[in-house]
Amino acid sequence: MIEQATIEGIIRILFVCIIITAAYIISTRNLLSVVSVYSLQSLTLIGIALALWSLEGSIVLLEIAVVTFVSKVIIIPYFIATIQEKIRIKRDIEFHFLSPTTSLILSMALMLVIYMALGRIIPGRDSLFFFGAVLGISLMLMGMMVTFSRKRTITKVLGFLSMENGVLLFGMFVTELPFIIEFLIIIDLIILVILTTILSVGIDSTLEDYHKRLHRFHLLDEPEEVP
Amino acid sequence: MILIAFVMVSVISLIIIAATHNHRQMNTVCILQALIYAVLATWIALFEQVPVVSFLVGSQYFFIDHLGLFEVLIATVIFTCAAIYARGYVEGLLESGELEKGSLKLFYMAWALLLLVIVLAFFSDNLALFWIFAELTTVISAMLIAILAARDNIDAAIKYIFIASVSMLFAFVGFIFLFETSRVRLGTGTLNWTVLMEHAATFPPGMMIASFVLVFIGFAAKSGIFPFHTWLPEAHAKAPSAVSAILSGVLLNVGIYGIIRVYALVHQTTALATIAPLLALFGLLTIGIAAFSMLPQKNLKKLVAFSSVENMGIILVGLAISTPVALFWVLFHIMAHSITKASLFFSSGILHRQYRSRFSSDAADDIRDVFRLQPLAAWGIIIGGLAIIGMPPFPIFFTEFFIMLQLGTVSLWAVGVMLVLLFIAAGGLGYFVLTNFTQVSEPDTPPDIEPYRTPASMKAPIIFLLALLLVIGIVFPAHGMEFLNQIVTELKF
Numbered sequence: 001m002i003e004q005a006t007i008e009g010i011i012r013i014l015f016v017c018i019i020i021t022a023a024y025i026i027s028t029r030n031l032l033s034v035v036s037v038y039s040l041q042s043l044t045l046i047g048i049a050l051a052l053w054s055l056e057g058s059i060v061l062l063e064i065a066v067v068t069f070v071s072k073v074i075i076i077p078y079f080i081a082t083i084q085e086k087i088r089i090k091r092d093i094e095f096h097f098l099s100p101t102t103s104l105i106l107s108m109a110l111m112l113v114i115y116m117a118l119g120r121i122i123p124g125r126d127s128l129f130f131f132g133a134v135l136g137i138s139l140m141l142m143g144m145m146v147t148f149s150r151k152r153t154i155t156k157v158l159g160f161l162s163m164e165n166g167v168l169l170f171g172m173f174v175t176e177l178p179f180i181i182e183f184l185i186i187i188d189l190i191i192l193v194i195l196t197t198i199l200s201v202g203i204d205s206t207l208e209d210y211h212k213r214l215h216r217f218h219l220l221d222e223p224e225e226v227p
Numbered sequence: 228m229i230l231i232a233f234v235m236v237s238v239i240s241l242i243i244i245a246a247t248h249n250h251r252q253m254n255t256v257c258i259l260q261a262l263i264y265a266v267l268a269t270w271i272a273l274f275e276q277v278p279v280v281s282f283l284v285g286s287q288y289f290f291i292d293h294l295g296l297f298e299v300l301i302a303t304v305i306f307t308c309a310a311i312y313a314r315g316y317v318e319g320l321l322e323s324g325e326l327e328k329g330s331l332k333l334f335y336m337a338w339a340l341l342l343l344v345i346v347l348a349f350f351s352d353n354l355a356l357f358w359i360f361a362e363l364t365t366v367i368s369a370m371l372i373a374i375l376a377a378r379d380n381i382d383a384a385i386k387y388i389f390i391a392s393v394s395m396l397f398a399f400v401g402f403i404f405l406f407e408t409s410r411v412r413l414g415t416g417t418l419n420w421t422v423l424m425e426h427a428a429t430f431p432p433g434m435m436i437a438s439f440v441l442v443f444i445g446f447a448a449k450s451g452i453f454p455f456h457t458w459l460p461e462a463h464a465k466a467p468s469a470v471s472a473i474l475s476g477v478l479l480n481v482g483i484y485g486i487i488r489v490y491a492l493v494h495q496t497t498a499l500a501t502i503a504p505l506l507a508l509f510g511l512l513t514i515g516i517a518a519f520s521m522l523p524q525k526n527l528k529k530l531v532a533f534s535s536v537e538n539m540g541i542i543l544v545g546l547a548i549s550t551p552v553a554l555f556w557v558l559f560h561i562m563a564h565s566i567t568k569a570s571l572f573f574s575s576g577i578l579h580r581q582y583r584s585r586f587s588s589d590a591a592d593d594i595r596d597v598f599r600l601q602p603l604a605a606w607g608i609i610i611g612g613l614a615i616i617g618m619p620p621f622p623i624f625f626t627e628f629f630i631m632l633q634l635g636t637v638s639l640w641a642v643g644v645m646l647v648l649l650f651i652a653a654g655g656l657g658y659f660v661l662t663n664f665t666q667v668s669e670p671d672t673p674p675d676i677e678p679y680r681t682p683a684s685m686k687a688p689i690i691f692l693l694a695l696l697l698v699i700g701i702v703f704p705a706h707g708m709e710f711l712n713q714i715v716t717e718l719k720f
Contacts, residue, residue: 120433121433121434121437129407136400137400140396140397140400144393147389147393153385156385156389160389160392160393163393163396164396166396167396167399167400167403170400170403171399171403185359185399188359188362188363188366191363191366192362192366192388192392195366195369195370195388196385196388196389199373199381199384199385200385
């Protein structure tokens with residue numbers, strides 16, 4: 001049997017891995033690698049779930065690990081990668097408001113603020129629950145920055161997914177949450193991802209296609225020629 | 228058990244819609260579904276002991292209390308009217324090619340599913356379960372917005388999904404905080420609202436403030452409250468009008484309902500002293516932003532959408548007052564707003580069909596000869612407009628009057644600010660009607676606009692809802708009063 005201190009150490013190392021993946025999602029421009037990093041982030045979460053399970057023995061954590069693996073490591077990344085191939089976008093180089101460097105600096109500042117704010121509310125700064133809360137919420141805010149600073153819908157979706165990973169990370173430290181709810185959240189997530197990516201095909205399709213649509217719905221009326 | 232009846236009705240509706248190819252049949256199914264729901268909800272209200280015992284509900288995760296039932300009753304009325312309206316409206320969309328025939332099935336299936344999910348949300352005792360259903364309403368309604376497949380619609384739907392869903396994740400973190408708080412206090416954690424209500428008085432205020440603020444971010448976005456309102460005018464203006472009525476009349480209530488539930492918990496703790504001013508501030512800011520956006524507005528549907536934002540602000544201010552009387556009028560306002568707003572969107576839908584070739588959903592409206600071409604819609608806008616700005620004898624007059632009277636006991640300054648903002652919003656609506664509805668073609672020029680033949684199914688809901696508004700304003704039955712008072716008691720105000 002592994003000692004409790006060792007497992008806690010492992011969890012802390014996995015926390016660092018999560019932060020690295022989040023930083024990568026914020027800064028990278030290559031879409032395919034964003035998807036892979038997202039899978040990696042989900043895999044790290046599964047690692048944390050398993051480590052927590054060996055600490056607490058709650059069966060819900062095992063179930064979460066399985067559902068997360070199926071949905072976030074296999075189904076969702078596969079789906080997004082397929083859609084990406086269809087719309088043939090490989091790089092997302094356009095940013096609104098924030099450049100990757102500013103985002104990174106901002107997220108570091110955010111983490112510090114959250115650490116201090118939660119330190120006041122949650123007793124026991126050394127507890128794993130506290131760290132889970134700080135990192136979970138930081139991951140959410142970093143995901144949110146991705147959602148609002150990227151222009152492509154498909155990258156926005158990945159930002160949202162990363163946010164949801166933050167919620168899951170936080171939620172794992174409250175292990176009594178019924179499994180059925182975690183399960184329903186995943187279902188909701190899958191529907192949302194499918195819908196937004198399908199819509200993004202509409203948005204990110206070629207210009208020619210756009211014009212066809214605009215004409216069809218009278219949204220692009222060209223001025224009539226005056227004889 | 229009773230919930231199974233609701234689910235079964237929807238399942239049967241979905242099967243029939245999937246099996247048929249006829250628009251009228253699909254539409255009839257949706258009308259029937261909403262009507263059966265209305266009958267079921269009325270039956271519970273009249274013949275069952277509310278709050279309904281959990282055996283009859285069928286699960287410990289669900290419950291039926293007066294507030295949930297009240298919201299469901301409103302939702303079923305609006306859904307029934309909207310489904311009747313959609314009969315003629317969707318036919319028009321099909322004829323003009325704005326809606327593809329292939330999308331019809333998806334449209335009605337999403338419609339039927341949306342009503343079920345909304346009802347389940349209102350009947351959820353478990354807050355996390357409520358969150359999931361609320362989130363599903365966002366996804367399904369976004370589908371209904373994007374169904375027209377024009378780029379504008381897809382844009383609006385995506386904006387709606389991202390703003391609402393991203394914010395709703397914060398709400399979920401708020402619920403986790405709440406769960407942790409209850410775990411520390413009660414030994415076992417719970418998110419069942421009824422249990423939380425019993426013990427809320429013992430919860431530490433710090434955690435309550437944190438969880439309320441997070442929950443508020445989520446549901447404020449869902450109900451279009453400043454600064455998360457930016458998706459609302461786009462989505463409501465671009466959606467098909469039958470859908471806009473549901474978005475405004477029912478879906479905004481889902482967000483406000485979430486805020487009310489958690490606020491009832493906060494209300495029992497000392498955290499109220501921090502939270503109430505916060506709510507009042509956001510309420511007033513929301514009214515302000517909406518009022519100033521309404522003033523220069525040249526697009527009717529956007530104007531009506533901004534008026535929804537304004538009304539959500541009024542509801543928030545009313546909640547912040549935190550007295551039983553104020554809550555009573557807030558609930559009354561929710562009902563009055565839903566009915567009025569649905570009728571306004573129905574009327575604007577007719578005008579949109581009439582003048583659609585002349586304006587896209589973003590451009591300024593060019594409404595001419597409106598009383599000759601569409602007299603009912605024109606009067607619908609005028610009467611509905613009078614109702615929404617709070618003219619007597621319409622119910623919003625009473626709700627705004629009493630909310631402001633209650634606000635006066637807290638701060639006269641706030642009353643002054645609110646009054647000015649309400650006048651500005653009313654001015655915006657009045658100015659639009661005066662400038663647009665008075666445009667008449669020269670008498671000797673041949674009429675260049677063909678009148679749109681409005682089907683009776685599009686007219687009837689407007690007349691019904693306006694008549695209902697008048698009745699509620701003039702003679703609100705004692706049973707209704709008693710019902711609202713029950714909600715106030717159950718929320719422990």
